[in-house]
Amino acid sequence: MTSTQVRTTVAELAHADGPFVSLYLDTSGQSADTARQVELRWRAARRRLADDGAPEDLLDQIEPLTTRSHPDGDTLVVLADATGVRVARQLPDAPPREVARYGPVPHLLPLLRWDQRQLPVLVVATDRTGAELVAMRPDGDEITESVTGETLHITRSHPGGWSQRRFQQRAEDRWEANATLVADRLADLVDELRPRVIVVTGDVRAVQFLRDKAPSRVADLLHEVQGAYDTTDAAVEQAVEVVRRLADADVAEAVDAYQRERGQADRATGGASDTLATLARHQVATLMLVDDPDLLERPAYAGDRPDQVGTTSAEVNALGATDPVRASLGDVATRAALAGGAQVLSVPADLADQVPDGIGAILRYTT
Known part of the structure; x- marks a missing residue:
């Protein structure tokens, strides 16, 4: 996800007066001299910006952002105008091509291209006692919560005889009660954050109880991942791929709609x-x-x-x-x-x- 230091929206920049500095600087690298390489890239970019007419005092404001940009991400995005730096963001992926331009209109499309793949998502790692929840928003903010239910008699026992069924039923009742707590909290988060998808993983039985107890507006968003994704950290990594596929599908659907409208001359x-x-x-x-x-x-x-x-x-x-x-x-x-x-x-x-x-x-x- 992204990290935002200056909270100006791209829509606000569309109404701002130019000229603008638009910088997409490659800050990627894992070697010992990466910081030095980033410094050299910035120097080359600064020369290009100066040649285009960017004021030295504005470039001086941008320079400290470049010196601390590694290892926070692989692309430093800076958009600035006569009032100073309007947007400074660090993106985790290296840019397909570096950009350093000074001109009358801001270069926003690379940032928008990144943002269109950052859909709001909830990640749930659940077991029989509750769940860990992570809400990831497109602005880079994350909310982490724990939902913990009743743990007494949570494990099925096998005592034998007439009591076996009673103990098993008690465990099932606890699992269902805990799943209800998780489902209720998810419903609150869905209403608040409007996620595009809920990526859920964990104990198979607990996931099924969650599906059963969730209201339809939650259940319809559940996307189960299993295998090696049984922790929140692993599930978050998988959620990134799920969201990217959904975002790409959204674009393909929009292109299809565009084609239909053109076909109807509409x-x-x-x-x-x-x-x-x-x-x-x-x-x-x-x-x-x-x-x-x-x-x-x-x-x-x-x-x-x-x-x-x-x-x-x-x-x-x-x-x-x-x-x-x-x-x-x-x-x-x-x-x-x-x-x-x-x-x-x-x-x-x-x-x-x-x-x-x-x-x-x-x-x-x-x-």
């Missing part, structure tokens, strides 16, 4: 010019951008307002802008979408043929 558009035009009219519900730099780095233009966008400066002038600036298509479209309250989805390159020209949108309404 609430969808594709291509740079048409998509930017719908962004300018605040029609977009979901913006789709294919993860391909060759497509997203094509030039586009923007005005002072985020909704003043187009593929040419003349198109932006027609929207009332007096001095359009040139920026990458992906950045211009992302800022306009976020400022207009639209969702932004990064589409993997293997689905590129489903989104013509690398950019498209599902619309709120048609004109």
Whole structure:
């Protein structure tokens, strides 16, 4: 999950005035000289930013973040403007490519690409006495709790004779009572946190009791993992993979919906010019951008307002802008979408043929 030091949202940055420093610095490595390698990468990135016109005092504010970035994660993300550092986050995965740019529009898509795979999730490791619960939220915060029930006569005994069934039934009753306590607490957390999935592991019988006792809004979210995942730490690791698969499935489902709308000539558009035009009219519900730099780095233009966008400066002038600036298509479209309250989805390159020209949108309404 992520670690956030400065809590400015990407939506807030979409409304901010530029220019912006956008830094995605590779801080990965396991060798003894990793810190030195990170320092060298930052020096090279700082030179590029300075060459682009970034103020030295702003770069001075960013530098301390780079010196302590290892070993907190494998990517340091810094977004800054004239007011200072607006976002500083450490991500656990190395960046597919480093970014260090200073320009009129913030480069938000790599961060959004990471965030779209960070769904809220509950992890449960349960046994006959209760459960350990971990709630993981997309902002990186975690909540850890223990639910402990009655332990008396919790183990089935085998005394023989007439008492055997009585002891076994008492154990079953305790297990069920403890499962009810866990299910009740899970219901509270589901109502509070709205998780996408509950990853559960542990004693097979305890898991079954939990399923039986959970209300439907909890039971419908349960995803059981067994095998080596019988502790919360191991289950959390497995939960990360479960969430990633769900997030990828969400993107694929959205692409399918986009294709259906296009097939009906209904609430969808594709291509740079048409998509930017719908962004300018605040029609977009979901913006789709294919993860391909060759497509997203094509030039586009923007005005002072985020909704003043187009593929040419003349198109932006027609929207009332007096001095359009040139920026990458992906950045211009992302800022306009976020400022207009639209969702932004990064589409993997293997689905590129489903989104013509690398950019498209599902619309709120048609004109």
